[in-house]
Amino acid sequence: METVPSQLFLIVGAALFSIGLAVVLLKRHVIMVLMGIELMLNAVNLNLVAFSRHDPDRLQGQMLALFVMVVAAAESAVALAIVLQVYRHFRTAQLDELNELKQ
Amino acid sequence: MPDDVPPILPLLTAAILLMPFAGFLSLLEAGHRSAGRMAVLLTGLGLVASSLLAYSLPVQPVALQTNWVSFQNSTVNVGFRLDALTGLMLILVHGVALLVQLYSISYLHDEPKLPRYFAYLQLFVGAMLGIVLAGDLIIMYAFWELVGLASYLLIGFYTERPSAVRAAKKAFLMNRIGDVGFLIGIFLVNFYTNSTELPAEGASVLPTVVGLCLFMGCVGKSAQFPLLTWLPDAMEGPTPVSALLHAATMVAAGIFLLLRIYPILSPDALSIIALVGTITAVWGGYSAVFQHDIKKVLAFSTVSQLGLMVAGVGTGNPTGALFHLLTHAFFKAGLFLSVGAVIHGVETQDMRLMGGLRKALPVTFVAYTVCAAALAGLPLLSGFLSKEVIIAGAFQWADAQEAGLPHAIPVLLLFSSGLTALYMVRQWQLVFFGPYRNDELPLQQVHEPDALMRIPVGLLALLSVGFWFSLNPFHAQDGWFFNQFPPATELPEISWLAPVSIALVAMGGYVGYRLRNHDSNAGAMTRSYVRLSVEYGFLDTLYQVVVIKPVRQLASLLYRADQRVVDGAVNGLGIGSVVTAHLTNVLDRWGVDGIVNGAAWVAGRLGRLTRSVQNGRIQSYITAAVVGLLLMLWWLL
Numbered sequence: 001m002e003t004v005p006s007q008l009f010l011i012v013g014a015a016l017f018s019i020g021l022a023v024v025l026l027k028r029h030v031i032m033v034l035m036g037i038e039l040m041l042n043a044v045n046l047n048l049v050a051f052s053r054h055d056p057d058r059l060q061g062q063m064l065a066l067f068v069m070v071v072a073a074a075e076s077a078v079a080l081a082i083v084l085q086v087y088r089h090f091r092t093a094q095l096d097e098l099n100e101l102k103q
Numbered sequence: 104m105p106d107d108v109p110p111i112l113p114l115l116t117a118a119i120l121l122m123p124f125a126g127f128l129s130l131l132e133a134g135h136r137s138a139g140r141m142a143v144l145l146t147g148l149g150l151v152a153s154s155l156l157a158y159s160l161p162v163q164p165v166a167l168q169t170n171w172v173s174f175q176n177s178t179v180n181v182g183f184r185l186d187a188l189t190g191l192m193l194i195l196v197h198g199v200a201l202l203v204q205l206y207s208i209s210y211l212h213d214e215p216k217l218p219r220y221f222a223y224l225q226l227f228v229g230a231m232l233g234i235v236l237a238g239d240l241i242i243m244y245a246f247w248e249l250v251g252l253a254s255y256l257l258i259g260f261y262t263e264r265p266s267a268v269r270a271a272k273k274a275f276l277m278n279r280i281g282d283v284g285f286l287i288g289i290f291l292v293n294f295y296t297n298s299t300e301l302p303a304e305g306a307s308v309l310p311t312v313v314g315l316c317l318f319m320g321c322v323g324k325s326a327q328f329p330l331l332t333w334l335p336d337a338m339e340g341p342t343p344v345s346a347l348l349h350a351a352t353m354v355a356a357g358i359f360l361l362l363r364i365y366p367i368l369s370p371d372a373l374s375i376i377a378l379v380g381t382i383t384a385v386w387g388g389y390s391a392v393f394q395h396d397i398k399k400v401l402a403f404s405t406v407s408q409l410g411l412m413v414a415g416v417g418t419g420n421p422t423g424a425l426f427h428l429l430t431h432a433f434f435k436a437g438l439f440l441s442v443g444a445v446i447h448g449v450e451t452q453d454m455r456l457m458g459g460l461r462k463a464l465p466v467t468f469v470a471y472t473v474c475a476a477a478l479a480g481l482p483l484l485s486g487f488l489s490k491e492v493i494i495a496g497a498f499q500w501a502d503a504q505e506a507g508l509p510h511a512i513p514v515l516l517l518f519s520s521g522l523t524a525l526y527m528v529r530q531w532q533l534v535f536f537g538p539y540r541n542d543e544l545p546l547q548q549v550h551e552p553d554a555l556m557r558i559p560v561g562l563l564a565l566l567s568v569g570f571w572f573s574l575n576p577f578h579a580q581d582g583w584f585f586n587q588f589p590p591a592t593e594l595p596e597i598s599w600l601a602p603v604s605i606a607l608v609a610m611g612g613y614v615g616y617r618l619r620n621h622d623s624n625a626g627a628m629t630r631s632y633v634r635l636s637v638e639y640g641f642l643d644t645l646y647q648v649v650v651i652k653p654v655r656q657l658a659s660l661l662y663r664a665d666q667r668v669v670d671g672a673v674n675g676l677g678i679g680s681v682v683t684a685h686l687t688n689v690l691d692r693w694g695v696d697g698i699v700n701g702a703a704w705v706a707g708r709l710g711r712l713t714r715s716v717q718n719g720r721i722q723s724y725i726t727a728a729v730v731g732l733l734l735m736l737w738w739l740l
Contacts, residue, residue: 021729025722033722095722102719 009050016043030083030093034076041072113167115156116183119193120236122149123229130222138218139208142225146204149232150197157190164303166238177297184238184301187587188425192235192359195429199351199436200228202559206440207343209555210447214341220260224347227253231352234359240289240299243363247285247320247356251278254353258340270336277333281323285360288316292367306366314372317364318379325357325409328383332643334406335390338398342446345398346439349405350432358409358428361416374509377417377500381515383410388522390639392529392618397442397454400530403639404478405435407519411493414516420496422590427493429584430477430485430572437474437563441467444556445534448549449541454533456541463549466557468535470564475531477567479524480608482601485569488582490520491604495597496590521607528615 023036045065052061087093126145130138164186171181230253233246259271291313293299326334387406394400408431415424444467449457461468477484497513539546573582
């Protein structure tokens with residue numbers, strides 16, 4: 001089986017990270033921003049998994065990817081809870097209308 | 104103070120002096136009805152006190168003196184002198200004032216300013232009493248000025264009449280001219296004798312100029328030539344005021360001053376005084392001849408009689424002057440009060456609108472006739488006695504001088520007494536005889552005034568009879584007056600004087616009677632000798648040209664100079680500062696304000712810039728974080 005060169009993984013990861021960053025920066029809805037964050041985390045995971053081929057004995061990269069997924073799940077849960085509270089409080093989830101941080 | 108002064112004298116002096124001033128202050132606030140009664144009561148009390156004082160006077164003059172101000176080496180004393188002259192004048196002033204005030208109650212009964220009128224009268228009387236009592240020239244000067252003030256207030260009493268206000272101002276200013284001379288005279292007396300006390304009997308003679316300066320005060324107050332023009336104008340005051348002013352209070356002050364300073368007058372000064380008095384006597388007498396205003400005739404006759412008194416003093420006969428002052432006070436007050444009754448009846452002062460009033464006003468007619476005859480110098484009446492004393496004294500004086508020119512003075516005085524008869528007869532028959540000439544007021548409505556006005560007039564007429572002063576109808580030297588005031592030198596008996604003066608009076612009377620036709624003739628008024636009399640020798644016109652016009656021109660010149668130069672400088676300064684202010688304003692706005700506003704603007708922009716970063720949007724924060732991270736990475740790698 002012909003091995004896929006590492007550069008491709010890096011390119012896909014970089015693209016995925018960039019798209020995630022763009023979504024985080026440009027989307028207006030909080031949920032979409034959270035999605036962008038997930039994308040960025042997954043881009044990082046892709047890199048970790050791709051580089052773990054150079055460490056076949058201990059698979060440290062894959063282990064870290066698993067950790068990242070666990071933490072991401074927890075983060076999503078907390079973030080969604082915050083979003084829910086924000087929505088309840090402000091009756092909106094549009095980031096443009098939430099500028100409480102200015103205070 | 105000597106020990107033998109009766110203790111009652113200082114008390115009486117204080118009472119006499121303080122009562123009128125207390126009256127002045129309280130009458131200002133008095134009610135309309137009570138004012139007159141209060142004034143009469145006060146003056147009556149003053150009369151009683153004066154009589155008591157005159158009765159208890161010792162033979163020697165009494166001087167009450169106390170220190171007022173002490174400087175290092177000179178003191179000013181408050182002094183009062185009480186002697187026979189003081190006693191006589193006190194009674195005279197009080198007596199005339201009492202009658203005038205009684206008369207005023209009725210004469211001015213519907214005047215709204217009545218309390219103020221009586222208050223001014225009290226001030227007037229009080230000031231005159233101060234002059235009479237004063238024993239020191241400074242004190243006398245103070246009361247002298249008060250007399251001036253009171254006369255100003257009373258002459259201008261009808262403040263709604265512009266002519267009255269003008270007359271009051273004129274009287275005041277004319278008096279000021281005399282007062283300045285008087286004041287300089289006081290300073291000169293102080294310079295020569297180192298005290299301002301009134302000269303005692305037998306004091307040494309001072310230089311002529313001192314006497315003349317003091318005489319200036321008399322010229323002003325007693326309306327002597329050339330300051331006589333204020334007296335006829337002073338007729339603008341209420342008629343009782345004229346009576347008081349002409350008889351006892353104001354014009355008598357000048358004569359009284361002359362009597363007081365008589366010892367220090369040098370022979371030269373006396374000659375000039377005699378000359379001024381004679382000129383005044385003739386001038387006033389002639390001015391009275393063609394007047395139409397009933398009061399102005401009397402005013403000029405007062406001027407003339409005052410001239411006679413001054414000439415009496417000047418010819419070394421102060422006793423005669425005082426005697427004439429006394430007799431004149433009664434019949435002149437009587438004349439003014441009866442003329443007041445006439446004016447009250449016919450409501451005009453123009454004699455051309457009177458005539459035939461002897462039937463309508465019989466009491467006034469009799470009183471007026473007696474007083475006028477006394478003034479004209481008819482025998483049996485007081486004026487005859489006193490005039491003769493003065494003229495006899497003048498002849499004696501002229502005999503003592505070099506022959507020739509000095510004799511003109513007694514002759515002119517004799518002539519002026521003939522003039523007196525002339526104008527008095529003219530007035531007498533214009534007012535009381537002939538047809539009644541006023542169409543606006545029918546004769547039936549002309550009525551005699553009430554008793555309150557008739558009694559004072561009658562009393563004064565009674566006092567004008569010569570019997571009161573001397574039992575001998577042709578000679579006063581044996582009467583009580585000359586016992587009380589013995590003349591310095593025995594006056595000679597001039598046997599031809601009485602017949603000559605009677606003849607002169609008769610002649611004057613005849614001319615005066617014939618003058619009647621003159622007034623109905625309209626063309627007569629333009630004749631130069633008539634105008635000379637009516638305009639009193641064009642003295643006012645002369646003042647207008649010589650004094651008033653140049654002063655006014657100077658004033659307008661100064662006014663223009665003021666407007667151009669001073670105002671110009673001030674306005675220029677104003678404009679300059681406004682321009683400077685505008686410049687600084689611009690500089691301020693664009694310069695100082697510019698810097699301040701610019702700093703504020705920059706700070707504001709900076710603030711807005713920095714604030715725009717912290718806009719509360721999470722995504723912009725993230726962008727900043729990412730950009731910052733990238734920059735750091737770029738810098739690190």
